Amino acid sequence: MRAPVSARLGADFTKLWTAAAVSNVGDGVTMAAGPLLVASVSDDPALVAGAVFAQQLPWLLFALISGAYVDRLDRRRMVVIVNVVRSVALAGLAATIATGTVSVAIIYAVLFLLGTGETLADTALGALLPALVTPAQLPNANARLYASFTIGNQFVAKPLGAWLFVISAAVPFGVDALTFATSAALIAGIRTGPVLGNPPRRTSLRNEVAAGVRWLWRHRLLRTLALTMGLSNIAFGAAFAVFVLYCRDRLGVSTVGYGILLTAFAVGGLVGTTVAARLTRAFGSVAVLRAGLLVEVVTHVSLAITTTPWTAAVVLVVFSIHAMVWGITVTSARQRVVPPHLRGRVGSVYALLDLGGAALGSILGGLVASAWEITTPFWVAAVAMATITVVAWRPLREAGAV
Structure with missing residues (x-):
């Protein structure tokens, strides 16, 4: 009997894959609920469109800088810290929604923070993966990660996010906060030693x-x-x-x-x-x-x-x-x-x-x-x-x- 793919790829990869799958669902929930939240606060089309831009802007501003920090620091620890920060930010957003104090400025600030964290965490995960599996296993490992994104983010999360928003506007963001906290705990459990970029000679950024x-x-x-x-x-x-x-x-x-x-x-x-x-x-x-x-x-x-x-x-x-x-x-x-x-x-x-x-x-x-x-x-x-x-x-x- 053949061993499951996750077993062949190892326990550390299974934790990384599960963490990515969980956070993909959370990301999709927020992507679906975010525009609905902005539209509930403002009827201005430009402000609604601006919410998407606020989360994408960090990639244009910080992508290269984030890559440099990923090569300077412990990549596993970076993902854990970033996910904890994103969890706290989303929990804070959910709290402002629940208390009726949310504003477009708060939404934009949280989305910008989420996008900034994405530039660090996504880049770090991509650089961390080769330390967890062999070169020959990379296609299968990447296929599983891509599949979890497609299923979780595209199929499951979008309708789930809209449905949760109907129940309560604060719920989808609270759910996403929970997924980031869960993802951080899973990544923290990876046993591979500190995965540092460790460049031969540290220079300016x-x-x-x-x-x-x-x-x-x-x-x-x-x-x-x-x-x-x-x-x-x-x-x-x-x-x-x-x-x-x-x-x-x-x-x-x-x-x-x-x-x-x-x-x-x-x-x-x-x-x-x-x-x-x-x-x-x-x-x-x-x-x-x-x-x-x-x-x-x-x-x-x-x-x-x-x-x-x-x-x-x-x-x-x-x-x-x-x-x-x-x-x-x-x-x-x-x-x-x-x-x-x-x-x-x-x-x-x-x-x-x-x-x-x-x-x-x-x-x-x-x-x-x-x-x-x-x-x-x-x-x-x-x-x-x-x-x-x-x-x-x-x-x-x-x-x-x-």
């Missing part, structure tokens, strides 16, 4: 950030993967910034149909977590990464052409499978190659390109769709991805060596 960026830039494969991801996210963000309007005007679907198409993303992502490691073993990283670029080109062309909702749904499922497989493959490769003392900084560069690319693409997509047609961003994204595929095709062959 600016120099340490620069050292991480330089190391990444000099590594041809990781540089190719980072730039490809960043540029691909610009293309993706541009195309999907107007997705709600595309569904209504191009596909002719209702609000319910729009929700079903969004669910297609989650379904594909879940499938991707189950097949990523097997696809990589069967065909190799080079073939998987190259095929993923082709899938992106076909996705944008197909969505630009089709007017059938079910065709779009199938395309979105396939795209989401690719996105998950690509993410797991690239993350595992990066964790194998990057020296332990640089994992935080290199990972933070990837996070900055990921979120920065998507944000820039969203702005460009809205402008392009306003100036031309609703499908124009998809055509632009298809051309951009075709160009990226041609440029990245040969450098990606180095992925076979990691």
Whole structure:
């Protein structure tokens, strides 16, 4: 009889995975309840939209700095402390809601604090994982983490958050506070010794950030993967910034149909977590990464052409499978190659390109769709991805060596 995956990966990984799964549910609950809370305090659309920006802004401001601190300090202890702070902040927010003293300023402050903590904790967890499993186990370990995010954050937490908010506006934030406290306790129970970045020579924070960026830039494969991801996210963000309007005007679907198409993303992502490691073993990283670029080109062309909702749904499922497989493959490769003392900084560069690319693409997509047609961003994204595929095709062959 085969041992369970969690047993093969070890008790420490099981604690990390459980902690991530619990906090993913909490994050999703807050993501669903947060806009509802702001809307209950203010009817201003700009203030409601600003709540999302308040939580994303720290990634643009602090991603690289957080990466440097992840490489300076004990990563396990950092996650524990950050999660405790986030738990206290959410408990405080719940208290202000329960007492009727909550305001937009308080909500923004808590969301900004949560986003700042995310830049530290998420980067630290990514750098901590390679110390808990062997290099050969990384694809399976990352697949389990990605799966827990998809199930907990996308499927379970969103409806749960809205339902809890209906019961009482304070409840979802209290639940999230509990999930962060639970996550902190689980991470504290990891027995692996202090996992320090421990750089050979401590310099200024600016120099340490620069050292991480330089190391990444000099590594041809990781540089190719980072730039490809960043540029691909610009293309993706541009195309999907107007997705709600595309569904209504191009596909002719209702609000319910729009929700079903969004669910297609989650379904594909879940499938991707189950097949990523097997696809990589069967065909190799080079073939998987190259095929993923082709899938992106076909996705944008197909969505630009089709007017059938079910065709779009199938395309979105396939795209989401690719996105998950690509993410797991690239993350595992990066964790194998990057020296332990640089994992935080290199990972933070990837996070900055990921979120920065998507944000820039969203702005460009809205402008392009306003100036031309609703499908124009998809055509632009298809051309951009075709160009990226041609440029990245040969450098990606180095992925076979990691």
